[in-house]
Structure formats: C-alpha cells, structure tokens
Amino acid sequence: MPSEETFEHHDYDVVVVGAGGAGLRAAIAAYEAGARTALICRSLLGKAHTVMAEGGIAAALGNLWPEDNWQVHFRDTMRGGKLLNHWRMAELHAKEAPERVYELEQWGALFDRTPAGKISQRDFGGHRYARLAHVGDRTGLEMIRALQQRAVSIGIDVFMELTVTDLLKDGERISGLLAYWRESGRFVVFQAPAVVLATGGIGKSWKVTSNSWECTGDGHAMAMRAGATLVNMEFVQFHPTGMVWPLSVRGLLVTESVRGDGGVLRNSENKRFMFDYIPEFFKAETADNIEEADRWYEDKRNNRRPPELLPRDEVARAINSEIKAGRGSPHGGVFLDIASRRTPEFIQRRLPSMYHQFKELADVDITKEPMEIGPTCHYAMGGVEVDPDTQASRVPGLYAAGEVAGGMHGANRLGGNSLSDLIVFGKRAGEYAAAYAKGLGTDRPQVATSDVTQATQDALAPFRGEAEENPYALHQELQETMQSLVGIIRVEDELRQALENIAALRERATRLTVEGNRQYNPGWHLALDLRNMLLVSEAVATAALERQESRGGHTRDDFPTTDPYWAKHNVVLALKQEGRQAPELEMKRQALPEPPPELAELLEDAH
Amino acid sequence: MSYDLKLRIWRGDANGGQLRDYVVQAEEGQVVLDAVHRTQATQANDLAVRWNCKAGKCGSCSAEVNGMPRLMCMTRLSTFEPGETITITPLRTFPVIRDLVTDVSFNYERARQVPPFTPTAKQPKAPFTMFQADVERSQEFRKCIECWLCQNTCHVVRDHEENKAAFAGPRFFIRYAELDMHPNDALDRKDYVQDEQGLGYCNITKCCTEVCPEHIKITDNAIIPMKERVADVKYDPLVRFLGRRSRRNGPESLKDWAPGAHHHA
Numbered sequence: 001m002p003s004e005e006t007f008e009h010h011d012y013d014v015v016v017v018g019a020g021g022a023g024l025r026a027a028i029a030a031y032e033a034g035a036r037t038a039l040i041c042r043s044l045l046g047k048a049h050t051v052m053a054e055g056g057i058a059a060a061l062g063n064l065w066p067e068d069n070w071q072v073h074f075r076d077t078m079r080g081g082k083l084l085n086h087w088r089m090a091e092l093h094a095k096e097a098p099e100r101v102y103e104l105e106q107w108g109a110l111f112d113r114t115p116a117g118k119i120s121q122r123d124f125g126g127h128r129y130a131r132l133a134h135v136g137d138r139t140g141l142e143m144i145r146a147l148q149q150r151a152v153s154i155g156i157d158v159f160m161e162l163t164v165t166d167l168l169k170d171g172e173r174i175s176g177l178l179a180y181w182r183e184s185g186r187f188v189v190f191q192a193p194a195v196v197l198a199t200g201g202i203g204k205s206w207k208v209t210s211n212s213w214e215c216t217g218d219g220h221a222m223a224m225r226a227g228a229t230l231v232n233m234e235f236v237q238f239h240p241t242g243m244v245w246p247l248s249v250r251g252l253l254v255t256e257s258v259r260g261d262g263g264v265l266r267n268s269e270n271k272r273f274m275f276d277y278i279p280e281f282f283k284a285e286t287a288d289n290i291e292e293a294d295r296w297y298e299d300k301r302n303n304r305r306p307p308e309l310l311p312r313d314e315v316a317r318a319i320n321s322e323i324k325a326g327r328g329s330p331h332g333g334v335f336l337d338i339a340s341r342r343t344p345e346f347i348q349r350r351l352p353s354m355y356h357q358f359k360e361l362a363d364v365d366i367t368k369e370p371m372e373i374g375p376t377c378h379y380a381m382g383g384v385e386v387d388p389d390t391q392a393s394r395v396p397g398l399y400a401a402g403e404v405a406g407g408m409h410g411a412n413r414l415g416g417n418s419l420s421d422l423i424v425f426g427k428r429a430g431e432y433a434a435a436y437a438k439g440l441g442t443d444r445p446q447v448a449t450s451d452v453t454q455a456t457q458d459a460l461a462p463f464r465g466e467a468e469e470n471p472y473a474l475h476q477e478l479q480e481t482m483q484s485l486v487g488i489i490r491v492e493d494e495l496r497q498a499l500e501n502i503a504a505l506r507e508r509a510t511r512l513t514v515e516g517n518r519q520y521n522p523g524w525h526l527a528l529d530l531r532n533m534l535l536v537s538e539a540v541a542t543a544a545l546e547r548q549e550s551r552g553g554h555t556r557d558d559f560p561t562t563d564p565y566w567a568k569h570n571v572v573l574a575l576k577q578e579g580r581q582a583p584e585l586e587m588k589r590q591a592l593p594e595p596p597p598e599l600a601e602l603l604e605d606a607h
Numbered sequence: 608m609s610y611d612l613k614l615r616i617w618r619g620d621a622n623g624g625q626l627r628d629y630v631v632q633a634e635e636g637q638v639v640l641d642a643v644h645r646t647q648a649t650q651a652n653d654l655a656v657r658w659n660c661k662a663g664k665c666g667s668c669s670a671e672v673n674g675m676p677r678l679m680c681m682t683r684l685s686t687f688e689p690g691e692t693i694t695i696t697p698l699r700t701f702p703v704i705r706d707l708v709t710d711v712s713f714n715y716e717r718a719r720q721v722p723p724f725t726p727t728a729k730q731p732k733a734p735f736t737m738f739q740a741d742v743e744r745s746q747e748f749r750k751c752i753e754c755w756l757c758q759n760t761c762h763v764v765r766d767h768e769e770n771k772a773a774f775a776g777p778r779f780f781i782r783y784a785e786l787d788m789h790p791n792d793a794l795d796r797k798d799y800v801q802d803e804q805g806l807g808y809c810n811i812t813k814c815c816t817e818v819c820p821e822h823i824k825i826t827d828n829a830i831i832p833m834k835e836r837v838a839d840v841k842y843d844p845l846v847r848f849l850g851r852r853s854r855r856n857g858p859e860s861l862k863d864w865a866p867g868a869h870h871h872a
C-alpha cells in the first residue's frame with residue numbers, strides 16, 4: 001500500500017513520454033541539445049504505433065515533380081484540413097519536412113529510389129504531386145528503425161514497458177511524472193522540469209479501428225488533468241479503407257497506396273461510385289469521367305486525379321452512403337479492386353504487406369479478387385493545444401508533439417502528413433523543451449511527496465474493489481457507445497446520449513476491480529487506461545455537439561453544410577478544476593489565427 | 608459461426624508455473640491471439656501477453672504455439688484440426704517474466720552494440736544518390752519486425768544459456784549484413800561480427816530462416832555472404848597488405864566507436 005511503497009527515483013532535464021516517431025525524434029533533439037534526456041514507452045522499443053504506418057512520409061522533395069515545393073504542400077495541407085489548420089504549423093511542416101526526411105536517410109533509412117537514384121515519391125489523396133517518400137508499404141517500420149537505431153547509438157536512456165499515469169506539478173510548472181513498470185507494477189518517480197508528450201492517438205475508444213491497444217489517449221488526458229487545453233477534438237479521421245472481414249481483423253488498415261497505385265472503389269452493382277461524390281470544393285482538380293481518371297496514372301500533367309484520391313473524409317462518407325443505400329458488399333463494406341487493374345507482379349512488388357495481410361488473414365488473393373473494405377477509426381486531428389513554433393502547451397514545461405498535439409491538420413489530415421508531422425514537430429518539441437530546462441538554471445520545480453502518494457493511491461484503487469466492475473466489459477461498452485453514437489455521421493440526440501452513457505460509465509469506473517497482483521497485469525493496466533479513454537471520449541463528444549456544421553472529419557446530419565462562423569472558430573476544452581476526481585469539462589470557442597498576407601495569398605483560390 | 612475451442616496456456620512466473628486448460632468461444636476467421644484475448648477478457652483478466660498491432664507488423668506477440676515459434680496474431684485457428692487443443696507457451700530461449708511474457712532485454716543489449724550506419728567520405732551528407740538495385744539487398748533485412756523468433760529458435764542459444772554472452776544471433780547478423788551491403792556505408796564491421804558478435808558459432812542450419820514471419824532469407828542472403836566475406840578478408844593477402852580496405856571508400860576504423868560512447872555522465 002502507498003504508505004509502505006518505496007519509489008524508484010530518476011532525475012532528468014527532459015523526459016519524453018512515447019517512443020513513436022514523435023517521441024524518438026524529440027528525445028534525439030533534446031539529447032543533442034545537451035539535455036539529460038529520458039525516453040519512456042509502455043511497449044518494447046520499436047513497437048509503437050508508428051511502426052504500422054504504411055504508405056509514406058509527405059515532403060515536397062520535388063524528386064519526381066520539380067514544380068512541387070513547400071508552398072504547394074502548404075496549400076494542399078490547408079485545403080485538406082478545410083482551412084481549419086493552424087497556418088503556422090502547416091507552414092513549418094511544409095518547409096521543414098524535406099530536411100527531416102533527408103535526416104532519416106542520414107541515419108540509415110533506405111527509401112525506395114527513383115531511376116535517377118533519388119528518394120522515390122508516391123501519389124496519395126489530396127496531394128497535388130507524388131509526394132510520399134516510402135519503402136514499399138512499410139514506411140513506418142523504416143522510420144521507427146532509423147530513429148530507434150539513432151537514439152540507441154547515441155546512448156539515450158530508454159525506459160521500456162513503463163507506463164506514465166500522471167504528470168506532476170510544482171505550482172504552475174511541471175515538476176515531473178509518475179509511472180509504473182508493467183513488469184513489476186512498481187512505481188517510479190521522475191523529477192524533470194520539462195516533459196514532452198508523444199503518446200499518439202485515441203482510436204481504442206472505438207470498436208472498429210486501425211489503432212493498437214496503446215492508443216488510449218493517455219497524453220491527451222494527462223495534459224488536461226495537468227491544466228493544458230485540447231483543440232479540434234471533434235475531428236476524428238475515419239480512414240475509408242479498413243478490412244471488414246473476417247471479424248477478427250475488422251478495422252485493420254488497408255493502405256491508401258492501393259488507390260494511389262491504381263485501385264478503385266466499386267459497389268455491389270460493380271459501379272465506380274466515387275464519380276457521384278465529387279464535392280464542389282474539389283471539382284476543378286478531379287476527373288469527372290472514367291477515361292480521364294484512368295489516363296491520369298500515365299499522364300498526370302494533362303489529366304485530373306481520379307475521385308478515389310479525394311481526401312479521406314470525402315471518400316469515407318461516400319462509402320458510408322453506398323453501404324447505407326444497400327449497395328454494399330456481402331460483409332458490410334464496398335469493394336476495393338486492384339486485381340483487375342494491375343498485374344500480379346506489380347501488386348506484389350508495390351504492396352507486399354497488403355498482399356500478405358489479405359492472404360494470411362482473410363484467404364483473399366488481392367492479385368485475383370477485390371478486397372472488401374469499409375471505414376475505420378484511424379486518426380485524431382485533435383490534441384493538446386500548442387504553440388506552433390515551440391510545441392509548448394499552456395502549462396510551463398509541458399510540450400506535445402505528434403498525434404497527441406492538435407492544430408496542424410485542422411479538420412482533416414492528409415495521408416502521409418502524420419509521419420512528417422512527427423519528425424518536424426518532434427524535433428522542435430525536443431529542442432525547445434531542452435532550452436526551457438536549461439533556462440531554469442537552479443530554479444527547478446520540485447516533486448511534492450503528497451502528490452505522489454495521492455496518485456499511487458488512485459492507481460492502486462482497482463485492487464481494493466469488490467469484484468464489481470470488469471475493465472474489459474466496461475471498455476467494450478465504451479467502444480459500442482463511441483462507435484454507434486460518435487462515429488462518422490453525428491446528430492445532436494445521439495451525441496447527447498453518448499455523453500449520458502459516458503457519464504454513467506465514468507461512475508461505474510470508480511468501482512473497477514481487477515484480479516491478480518501487480519506483476520504484468522493487463523486487467524489492471526486496462527483499468528488505468530480506461531479513465532483516460534473516458535475523459536478523451538467525453539472531450540470528443542462534447543466538441544462534436546458544440547460544432548454545429550459539417551467539415552472534414554466531423555459530419556453532422558442535422559447541420560450538413562459548412563458554416564462561415566465555424567470556418568473561423570475552434571472549440572477548445574479544458575478541465576474546470578485540475579486533478580483526478582470528477583473532472584468537469586470547460587469549453588470555449590476561440591477565434592482561429594489568421595495567416596499573414598503572403599500565405600493567405602497561397603490559399604486564395606482554396607476556399 | 609462460433610464454437611468451443613480448447614486452449615492450454617502456460618501460467619506462471621520466474622518461480623515456476625504450469626499449463627492451464629481453458630475452453631473459450633471462438634469465431635470463424637480468428638487467430639490464436641483472439642483466443643488468448645477472449646480468455647483474458649472472460650476467464651483470466653490478469654493473463655499476461657504482449658501484443659500491439661494484431662497485424663503481423665510490430666513483432667510483439669511471439670510465443671510458441673504447439674511448440675512452434677509463431678506470431679500469435681498471424682496464426683489462424685483454422686490451421687489446427689477441429690477439436691484439437693492448442694498449447695501456448697512463452698518463448699523458451701528467454702527468461703519468463705509472467706505467463707506469455709518473456710524478458711527479451713538480451714536483444715536490446717545486442718542492439719546497443721551495433722556500430723551505426725556511417726556514411727562514406729564520398730557522400731557524407733544526405734540526400735544520397737543510391738540506386739534501387741543497390742539498396743534492395745539491405746532493404747530485405749530492414750523488413751525485420753524484431754519479433755525475436757529467430758533468436759528464440761537458434762540452437763546456439765536455445766538451450767545454451769552460456770553461449771549468449773558470445774553470440775548476437777540471427778537478427779543481428781542480418782543487421783550487420785544490412786550495414787555491410789548499404790551502398791553508402793563506410794565502416795568495416797567484419798572482424799567485429801566474427802570476433803565480438805559470434806558469427807562463427809553459426810553452423811548455417813537455417814532454422815532461423817524457417818521461422819521468420821517476414822520470410823527474410825536470413826541464412827542464404829545474410830549469414831552465408833557475411834561468412835564468405837569474413838573468410839575472404841582473413842585469407843586474402845592483398846587485403847591484409849592494404850590494411851583491410853573496405854570494398855567501397857577507404858578504411859574506417861571501429862576503434863573510436865563504443866556503444867553509447869557519447870553518453871552523458
């Protein structure tokens with residue numbers, strides 16, 4: 001029990017929480033800036049969700065299209081985000097991504113090449129030019145290995161299978177954090193003036209998702225409990241193509257590269273239905289007939305893009321409508337067909353892991369038959385509100401980068417823009433966190449023992465319960481609620497119902513009980529993750545209720561169009577009172593920052 | 608269509624344990640990891656198991672299924688006879704932590720000992736010019752998902768704890784091969800692999816290749832060519848005379864490199 005609990009203690013300048021692309025890059029940057037740096041992750045090193053990324057990293061290298069440059073990338077990103085992105089983040093991202101990609105090559109990454117021996121680039125939805133640096137369809141693995149090998153070779157201290165439960169503060173400022181070893185269940189206190197959150201996404205609160213068990217929104221929730229704000233939480237990306245069958249793999253991602261490389265969507269009537277769903281906003285640049293669309297793969301200069309490559313929100317909604325109209329596939333999806341369009345050799349070479357995935361998990365040979373696919377919860381555009389240059393949150397000493405940070409992608413993220421986001425803003429977060437810690441001199445915040453005692457007591461509560469509520473059952477109920485009430489298409493009644501359900505689940509969560517002991521106990525781990533999932537789910541539903549319009553990853557059946565007021569406003573969320581017990585959300589509308597004239601000009605015809 | 612599936616799962620920790628029987632509901636199309644999760648959710652909330660992606664991409668869910676080293680998320684239940692009991696045990700080569708979770712830190716220590724990619728003097732700074740045909744050989748090895756199944760299977764360490772101190776194992780041999788075949792790497796790690804990382808212990812039985820879920824030809828494409836190159840250098844008088852130039856751009860020495868050499872005090 002806490003009073004007898006002995007703590008392992010560590011002292012660092014910068015502690016990075018999360019070892020996906022963002023966390024690894026942040027740790028490298030902080031370390032190289034001279035900070036004593038620790039890197040914490042709750043899985044083994046190299047297993048973070050980033051490893052699953054398939055398609056590529058967006059960067060305007062101009063290797064295939066010399067006319068590509070940061071301005072075009074900036075414009076594409078803002079258009080994809082329905083102009084709700086923080087312009088400064090989109091600018092920095094577009095400008096710095098190429099340099100960050102070359103850095104990966106410098107550290108040993110081996111990207112696929114062009115005939116001229118440069119990094120090859122592939123087409124993806126919403127990007128005007130072929131822009132994604134890639135390695136087959138395992139780009140995330142390449143990124144994580146390159147960063148992991150760099151981090152390890154320079155000697156950064158890595159703490160694996162250590163889960164952070166709470167941030168600690170001294171007055172207004174971050175003083176460190178509390179964590180537990182998964183292996184032993186023992187607690188560890190880190191004293192550090194600067195913490196970089198790089199904990200990734202929130203998808204595990206939905207039933208059909210491409211996300212791994214780690215995506216429970218821990219960083220989002222911990223940041224809020226520490227007094228930071230979240231922005232854009234209503235925008236959740238449903239990737240149009242997840243597997244639908246067998247049930248065991250429902251939600252598993254089918255990379256957008258399938259479409260980039262020639263795959264098309266068909267309904268049960270064998271119709272390429274995307275031509276019926278081209279929105280006004282994208283008419284000028286999208287082919288409106290099959291002949292032009294097919295010519296585009298060969299001659300991109302003189303033809304417009306196929307509608308299958310519209311941004312993800314558009315494609316996901318179209319698929320959803322086809323299924324609802326009764327034109328779906330046998331298992332409740334639609335067909336994604338590359339078999340009839342490309343040779344088996346081409347498919348196996350360009351999409352080896354998709355080939356493998358369908359063959360081994362669904363008995364489907366994608367070189368011979370179409371795939372059955374449907375939308376899957378994929379990415380959180382929303383996250384911790386940060387300063388675009390430094391990635392600092394509102395809490396002194398707290399930084400956030402990668403999927404846990406908000407603002408960069410606005411209402412919808414373009415494919416490939418996450419991996420680039422991780423390295424661009426990971427580096428910035430690490431550097432600024434190091435500079436902040438250094439700037440403190442001897443005036444360093446201290447960890448208060450009473451906070452530690454309280455936090456451990458909370459964490460151990462599930463062992464004291466009387467077998468009342470089972471974490472697995474509760475998790476499943478939360479997933480049902482989010483899936484059916486806060487999914488792709490939303491409506492006021494359902495969102496209110498969702499909030500009621502979440503409140504009831506939160507109440508029940510106070511009586512969670514786990515069996516066994518503290519040693520590597522997944523039931524206990526899930527019980528702790530649940531309070532984060534509940535808080536983040538509430539944030540999503542609350543923001544979704546507030547935004548009375550449809551835009552990007554947020555579609556309201558009762559407000560089906562965009563609204564000029566909401567084009568200029570963000571929903572920002574905080575906790576009324578910091579701390580762990582009975583959190584109450586506070587919401588406000590906040591005016592979107594306006595881009596300076598020279599950037600606004602780039603967006604002129606983008607509205 | 609759901610049915611009752613018989614599982615036998617090893618439960619215990621470093622102090623010992625035993626196989627326990629479970630009967631769980633299974634569905635068409637499921638994999639072994641689904642059955643383990645079902646057991647965990649309904650009958651053994653504290654059953655310890657590692658997993659992340661459930662798609663064969665992260666290499667977390669390695670275990671021995673009916674004695675075969677496998678990724679649980681890529682092992683379909685339909686590959687077993689109906690009514691067959693499926694036995695799941697932790698990786699044997701690594702010390703058990705709890706249930707199906709083992710202590711694989713050995714591998715992370717070996718990873719720290721790899722002298723990293725070091726660009727040549729000719730192309731010191733990215734972007735590098737490199738051609739697809741030249742990067743492809745190394746790319747095969749970079750498909751490795753670090754599931755440690757090959758490390759678990761290799762007989763050099765599987766039942767010989769004492770060899771671990773001298774032997775990096777197949778996963779790291781492909782890492783050295785990858786660097787060796789990198790078109791723009793300058794370091795010569797041949798002696799190091801042979802003398803410090805135990806390449807010589809390998810007697811090319813190919814058991815590692817057989818279990819690799821990424822189908823990397825560990826023995827044929829990495830280990831054998833490495834062994835040949837080590838032999839070449841060791842017995843080639845001209846190479847000795849020239850001071851063991853690397854095949855590409857001049858000699859680079861490993862003497863300044865040590866794991867974590869730039870580590871803060």
Ligand SMILES: Cc1cc2nc3c(=O)[nH]c(=O)nc-3n(C[C@H](O)[C@H](O)[C@H](O)COP(=O)(O)OP(=O)(O)OC[C@H]3O[C@@H](n4cnc5c(N)ncnc54)[C@H](O)[C@@H]3O)c2cc1C
Binds near residue numbers: 052055415416
């Ligand atoms: C299947 C799939 C394919 C994708 N493909 C692409 C693509 O092709 N291109 C692209 O740009 N994007 C892609 N994405 C999106 C992209 O991969 C993710 O957004 C990105 O990898 C997130 O990286 P991250 O560094 O923010 O976090 P993650 O990689 O999710 O890492 C999170 C880290 O935080 C740690 N962590 C979390 N909580 C805690 C805690 N409480 N204590 C300690 N540690 C904690 C985890 O252990 C982990 O190390 C894809 C996503 C999926 C799911």
Ligand code: SF4
Binds near residue numbers: 776811830
């Ligand atoms: S080929 Fe070598 S490394 Fe592979 S299992 Fe046999 S002895 Fe071990």
Ligand code: SF4
Binds near residue numbers: 781819821
């Ligand atoms: S080489 Fe193959 S078996 Fe070995 S760790 Fe890598 S992926 Fe696993």
Ligand code: FES
Binds near residue numbers: 660667668
């Ligand atoms: S869970 Fe990732 S490989 Fe099995």
